[in-house]
Amino acid sequence: MTDSPPPLPYGRQHITEDDIAAxxxxxxxxxxxxxxxxxxxxxxxxxxxxxxxxxxVSSGTAALHxxxxxxGLGVGDVGITSxxxxxxxxxxxxxxxxxxxxxxxxxRTGLLTSESVDSVASRLAREGRPPRVITPVDLAGQPxxxxxxxxxxxxxxxxxxxxxxxxLGATYEVDGKTYRAAGCAHADAAIxxxxxxxxxxxAEGGAITTNDSSLYQRLLELRTHGIHRDPARILRxxxxxxxxxWYYEQASLGxxxxxxxxxxxxxxxxxxxxxxxxxxxxAIARRYDSAFESSPLSAHFAPLAKRPGRTNAHHLYVVQxxxxxxxxxxxVGLRRRKLFTALADQRIHCQVHYIPIPMQPYYRDHKGVxxxxxxxxxxxxxxxxxxxxxxxxxxxxxDRVLDALSAHSxx
Ligand SMILES: *Cc1c(COP(=O)(O)O)cnc(C)c1O
Numbered sequence: 001m002t003d004s005p006p007p008l009p010y011g012r013q014h015i016t017e018d019d020i021a022a023x024x025x026x027x028x029x030x031x032x033x034x035x036x037x038x039x040x041x042x043x044x045x046x047x048x049x050x051x052x053x054x055x056x057v058s059s060g061t062a063a064l065h066x067x068x069x070x071x072g073l074g075v076g077d078v079g080i081t082s083x084x085x086x087x088x089x090x091x092x093x094x095x096x097x098x099x100x101x102x103x104x105x106x107x108r109t110g111l112l113t114s115e116s117v118d119s120v121a122s123r124l125a126r127e128g129r130p131p132r133v134i135t136p137v138d139l140a141g142q143p144x145x146x147x148x149x150x151x152x153x154x155x156x157x158x159x160x161x162x163x164x165x166x167x168l169g170a171t172y173e174v175d176g177k178t179y180r181a182a183g184c185a186h187a188d189a190a191i192x193x194x195x196x197x198x199x200x201x202x203a204e205g206g207a208i209t210t211n212d213s214s215l216y217q218r219l220l221e222l223r224t225h226g227i228h229r230d231p232a233r234i235l236r237x238x239x240x241x242x243x244x245x246w247y248y249e250q251a252s253l254g255x256x257x258x259x260x261x262x263x264x265x266x267x268x269x270x271x272x273x274x275x276x277x278x279x280x281x282x283a284i285a286r287r288y289d290s291a292f293e294s295s296p297l298s299a300h301f302a303p304l305a306k307r308p309g310r311t312n313a314h315h316l317y318v319v320q321x322x323x324x325x326x327x328x329x330x331x332v333g334l335r336r337r338k339l340f341t342a343l344a345d346q347r348i349h350c351q352v353h354y355i356p357i358p359m360q361p362y363y364r365d366h367k368g369v370x371x372x373x374x375x376x377x378x379x380x381x382x383x384x385x386x387x388x389x390x391x392x393x394x395x396x397x398x399d400r401v402l403d404a405l406s407a408h409s410x411x
Contacts, residue, residue, distance in 0.1 A: 008388040008397055010316070010351040011197030014277070019269045026265035033260040041264035042207070044271040045192070048168065050183035051209035053216040056264060057223055060165050060193025060206035062257040064092030067189050067208050070218040071159045073098045073132050078370065080120055081135040081163075083356040083377040084110045089137060089163050090357050094368055101131065101370040102358050107379035108305035110139040110318065114148040120372065121156050130156040138167030138181055140304060140353070140386075141281075141313035146186035147174040162190035165206075166315035168199040169278035173309035181313065182209045189215060194263075197390070199277060199313060200270035202263035218252075226254030273391075280391040281314035284398050288317055288387065291402045300409040304384075316353055317389040320380075333382040340385060342408050348401055351386045 026037060038056055045054040057063050073079065075097035081090050083102040090100045101124060104116040121131050134153045136144040146162065153160045164170075167181035174186070182190040189212070192198075194205035208219055221228050229248045259267075285303075292301050301319045306312070321339070323332050336352075343350055356377040363369050387401050 005347055005400065007347040007349060008393075008401065009349045009390070010386045010388055012390045012392070013196035013201045014273075014390065014392045016269075016273075018272075019266055022265045022269040023262055026262050029261070031261045033258060033262070035261040037261040037264035037268060038259060041202075041259075041267045041271070044268055045182075045207055045209060048180075048271060048274055049190075049209050050180045050185075051190070052184075052211040053213065054207050054209045055216065055219040055223060056205065056207045056259040056267075057257040058206070058259055059204050059257075060191055060195065060198075061088040061091070062255070063191035063193070063206035063208045064088055064161075064163070065095045066219055066222050066255070066257060067161050067191055068092045068096045068098065068133065069222055070208075070215055071133055071161065071188065076129075077132040078124055078129050079133040079135060080117060080124075080131045080158075082112045082137045082139070083358050083374045084139060084354050084380055085137040085163060085357065086165070086354060087357055087360060089135060090363075093133075093135075094366065097368075098132070099368040099370055100363075102356075102372055102374055102377075104372075104374045104376040105139075105380055106305070107376045107383070108302075108320070109142065109307060110304065110380050110384070111142065111144045111307070112136050112149070113376070114145050114152065116376070117149055118152050121152055121158070124370075125156055131158045133159040133161055135161045135163055137163040137165075138170060138313075140316040140318050141166045141170050142304070142307060143167055143170050143172035143181055143310045143312075145307070146172060146179070150186040159189075160187040162187040164190045164209075165193035165198060167313045168192055169274055170313035171311045184209055184211045188212060194267055194270075198315060200267060200274055202259060202267040202270075205259050205263050205267060207259075221252060222254040223257045224254060225256060226250045226252035277391040278313050280393075281389060282312070284389060284393055284395075285312065285314045285317055287395060287398045288319070288402070292319060297402070297406060297409065301405065314389060316386045318353065318384050318386050320383040321385070323383065329378060329382040336383065336385055339405075339408055343401075343404055346404050348388060348404055350388070352381070352384060353386050354381070356381050 042054045077098040079093040103120040164182040170181040189210040194202040
């Protein structure tokens with residue numbers, strides 16, 4: 001009997017001895033949380049993205065919640081986002097009592113199309129409720145059309161919040177100039193996630209980046225209960241006899257969404273390898289791409305379409321099943337399911353990113369969800385599968401995936 005090959009997940013963290021040493025050093029230090037490593041990690045995020053400010057928080061989901069709050073969204077407001085994202089992207093709007101309108105994606109990239117964002121935003125404006133925010137998602141690590149989306153947002157007086165959970169380390173060009181994902185050159189703020197499958201990890205963790213100093217101050221306050229110690233804003237006479245150096249004030253209803261020093265120690269150590277990780281992911285993507293661009297695999301599969309002038313951070317590697325003549329979406333969806341199961345039988349554990357959010361039972365029944373049609377999202381969903389993609393993957397791991405795809409499609 002031959003040994004079964006090791007399992008290959010769609011994504012996995014990479015932890016080095018340096019990472020472990022950094023966390024252990026923190027454990028021996030005076031601070032487990034709210035110590036110096038938080039600001040150091042935030043500085044590393046600013047350095048990597050080019051954003052002026054960053055606020056580390058306990059998850060990417062917390063980052064979305066705080067960003068929507070700090071932008072002032074609430075009951076009666078509407079946000080536009082992508083149906084092809086993790087549910088957290090739109091859940092953040094529901095957390096603050098806002099409504100969600102989903103624009104549609106290009107079925108070949110999974111990215112929001114400017115045309116669809118424009119048409120949903122214009123429809124909302126005609127109904128007297130222009131979007132307060134537009135949240136594009138850099139799906140799989142490929143930057144969306146940031147400049148175009150910002151232009152649409154400006155027409156409607158909307159904020160832009162970039163969901164860059166997949167794209168830390170990616171770049172895009174506008175008019176010959178290169179911009180970094182989460183640098184907020186075309187957005188009011190961006191969010192990142194440091195979940196173990198993401199570009200770098202803090203176990204759980206996230207951050208908001210922004211170039212807007214007043215938004216930054218609101219985010220800091222909301223991260224820690226709405227409390228501040230800003231002398232300029234303390235409401236009553238600070239020399240009051242019942243006050244002292246301990247004095248603080250709660251000015252708004254915030255949360256405890258802090259990221260610990262322990263986690264920031266890990267994140268800081270990981271950030272030193274961000275560029276190397278992204279390069280390795282891009283090398284694996286090229287290996288997959290070249291197989292899908294030549295026969296016989298090219299007859300059955302196509303990588304996601306590449307938008308011009310961008311580098312992809314490749315959080316995910318999504319490949320799509322080519323539709324056969326006369327095949328319905330249901331037919332191709334069934335073929336995708338067979339493929340998924342056949343790969344899992346060989347311990348190649350793929351994933352599907354994502355089930356369109358409006359299809360979720362909670363969203364179907366929610367009064368805060370504005371109805372719409374999303375044929376691009378349905379098409380994207382039926383045909384897509386995420387193959388193993390993580391920086392510690394070897395070339396032969398990638399070849400094992402490709403061989404399994406070849407064997408399956410030859411049947
Ligand atoms: C991972 C992810 C999030 C949420 O991040 P968590 O850190 O898991 O809370 C948000 N948006 C997208 C697109 C993600 O992939």
